[in-house]
Amino acid sequence: MIYCILDIRELSKVNYNEVMQDSSHTVRENLAGTAFIISFPADAVPVIAEAPQKYTHREMLNYLGDISNGWITED
Amino acid sequence: MSTGIGVGIAGQVFQTKAGAGIAPDPSYSNLYSVLFDGVDESLDATVSPNIGTGDFTINVWLYKTDASGSGSQRIFSKQGGTGSDWQVFINNPGQMQWSSSLWNDASGVGLVPALNVWEMWSYSVSQSGNTASWYLNGANPNTKDISGSTGDLGVGNNFTIGRHNSIYEFAGNMDEISLWNAALTEAELLDLYNSGAPTDLSKSTQSANLTNWFRMGDPSGPSSYPTIADAKGSISMTMTNMSSANITTNVPT
Numbered sequence: 256m257i258y259c260i261l262d263i264r265e266l267s268k269v270n271y272n273e274v275m276q277d278s279s280h281t282v283r284e285n286l287a288g289t290a291f292i293i294s295f296p297a298d299a300v301p302v303i304a305e306a307p308q309k310y311t312h313r314e315m316l317n318y319l320g321d322i323s324n325g326w327i328t329e330d
Numbered sequence: 331m332s333t334g335i336g337v338g339i340a341g342q343v344f345q346t347k348a349g350a351g352i353a354p355d356p357s358y359s360n361l362y363s364v365l366f367d368g369v370d371e372s373l374d375a376t377v378s379p380n381i382g383t384g385d386f387t388i389n390v391w392l393y394k395t396d397a398s399g400s401g402s403q404r405i406f407s408k409q410g411g412t413g414s415d416w417q418v419f420i421n422n423p424g425q426m427q428w429s430s431s432l433w434n435d436a437s438g439v440g441l442v443p444a445l446n447v448w449e450m451w452s453y454s455v456s457q458s459g460n461t462a463s464w465y466l467n468g469a470n471p472n473t474k475d476i477s478g479s480t481g482d483l484g485v486g487n488n489f490t491i492g493r494h495n496s497i498y499e500f501a502g503n504m505d506e507i508s509l510w511n512a513a514l515t516e517a518e519l520l521d522l523y524n525s526g527a528p529t530d531l532s533k534s535t536q537s538a539n540l541t542n543w544f545r546m547g548d549p550s551g552p553s554s555y556p557t558i559a560d561a562k563g564s565i566s567m568t569m570t571n572m573s574s575a576n577i578t579t580n581v582p583t
Contacts, residue, residue, distance in 0.1 A: 258369065276370065276571045283370035283496055292370055315369055316396055316501060327402075327497055329422070 258294045258315040259304040266291060273301040285326050358530035360506060362547030364558065364569070365578045368396055368403065368501030372493040373558055373567035378408040378486030379542045381416075385513040386483075387454040388418060389506075391528060391582050394443045396501035402427075403500035404493050413484020417494055418453065426451055426464055433479035437464035438472040448505075448582035450523045456513035457481075463513075468520035491544075491567060503580050505546045506531075508562075512539035527583055532562070547577035 256275065266279045274293040276282045282291040292315075295301055300309075310318060319326045364373070390405065403420040416430035426437040435453075441464055443449060452465040460477040491507070492500055506528045514522075518536055522529065531540055543562040547554060552574035558567040569576060 256367070275573065281370075281570050283498065286496075294367075294369065312367060312369075312501075316499075319369065319499065327499065 256294050256312055257297050257300070257304075258292055258310040258312070259307045260290050260292055260310075261303065261307060263289050263291055265303060269293060269303055270301060273299070274304075283326075285324075286328065287325055358533075360528045360545070360548055360581050361579060362545075362551050362577050363391070363393070363503040363505035363581050364546040364572075365503050365576050365580070366492040366498070366500055368499050370493075370498060370571045371576065372498065372570045373491040373544075374570050375489045375565050375567050376487055377565055378411065378489035379509045379563070379565065380485045381408075381483040381509075381511075382413065382485070383457060383480070383482050384511055385456045385458055387452060387508075387510040387512065387514040387519075389450065389452045389508045389510070389514075389519070389522065390418075391448055391450050391505040391507075392443055393448050393503040393505075393580060393582075394420070394445055394500070395503075397424075397445060402497070404497055405491070405500060405504070407488075407490045407494035408483070408486035409488040409494075411484055411486040411488075413482035413486075415486065416483055419494070420500065426453075428453055428462070428464075430483065432481045432483070433462070433474075433476050435462050435464070435474045435476075437466070441466050441470060441472055448526065450519075450526075450528075450582075452514065452519050452522075454513045454515075454519065459513070461513075465516065465519050467526070468516065468523035471516055489565065489567075503578065505581055507542075507544040507546065508540060509542040510536060510539045511541050512536060514539075528581075552577045 271278055274295050284291045406418040409415045414431040421427040424442045428435040450467050455462045457480040461473050462476050463471040463473040465471050508531055531543055540562050542560050544558055545561050555574035556569040
C-alpha cells in the first residue's frame with residue numbers, strides 16, 4: 256500500500272472508490288485539520304495522488320510518529 | 331509426522347498445539363485475525379461494552395509489528411454515554427496502559443509488548459476488591475491498588491478498536507478480544523492462554539461471565555467484511571478504511 260498526504264482542500268475531490276478510505280468522513284486529518292491521508296495499491300495510483308510525495312507504510316508510520324509533523328500529541 | 335492440523339466433522343480445519351494436551355475440538359477454530367496499519371484503520375461501534383461499576387477483565391491477543399514511535403498506540407477507546415471514558419493503549423515507553431478519569435495504570439517496565447510475536451494481554455480489575463492487574467500471557471501480574479479511585483465506567487456511545495479520535499499508531503494484528511464481567515484470576519487467565527493457543531471461550535470455566543467476544547474474522551474469514559461480529563454480546567464493529575484483506579490468517583497457535 257502507498258500513502259499520500261493531501262491538502263484538506265482536496266478532500267471533496269477524492270474518488271473514494273479509488274482509495275482505501277471509506278469517505279471524506281473517515282479520513283485521518285492532522286491535528287491542525289489542514290491535511291489528510293489517502294492510501295491505495297502501488298499499481299493503482301489515483302490521478303489526485305500522481306503529483307504529491309508518496310510514502311511506503313514504513314515511511315508513513317515514521318512520519319506520523321514524529322510529533323513535530325503535527326499528527327499526534329504527547330500524552 | 332503429525333502436523334497438529336486436521337479437518338473436523340463439518341469440514342472445519344482445527345489446530346492443536348503440539349504437546350499441550352488439549353483435545354481437538356472440531357466445533358472451534360481460530361483461523362483469522364484483523365490487521366491494523368496504524369495509520370487510519372479501525373473498528374468502530376456506536377455502543378461500548380457495559381462495564382459500569384463492576385469487576386471486569388479485558389483480554390486481547392496482540393501481534394505488534396511496529397516499534398512505538400513518539401505517539402501512543404491505541405487499542406481500545408470508550409467515549410460518551412454514561413460513566414467515565416476509558417482507553418487501553420501502548421504508551422510512549424512501550425507499556426500497555428489503562429487510562430480513565432478514575433485511574434491510570436501502566437503494565438510496568440517489565441511488561442511491554444514484544445514485536446512480531448503473539449501475546450495475550452489481560453487487564454483484570456476488581457473494583458469490589460480495589461485491585462487492578464496487568465497480565466502477560468496469563469502470568470507475571472502487575473497489580474495496582476485502586477482504593478478510592480473506583481467508580482462508574484458506564485456504557486459509551488462510541489467504542490473503537492485501533493484508534494482514539496484521530497490517533498491510531500498501533501500497527502499489527504489483534505485477535506480473540508474478550509470482555510468479562512468478573513476479575514479473572516491468574517489461574518483462569520493462564521487457562522485462557524493455553525500455552526499460546528486460544529480456546530473456545532464459550533466453554534471456559536468462566537463462560538458465564540463472558541460479555542463480549544470479538545473473534546476478528548472467524549468463522550467466516552474475509553467474507554465477513556465489513557463487519558466484525560460479537561460472538562457473545564450484541565456489539566457489531568464496522569471495519570473503517572479497511573478491506574476484506576485486513577482479515578488475515580496470521581493467528582496465534
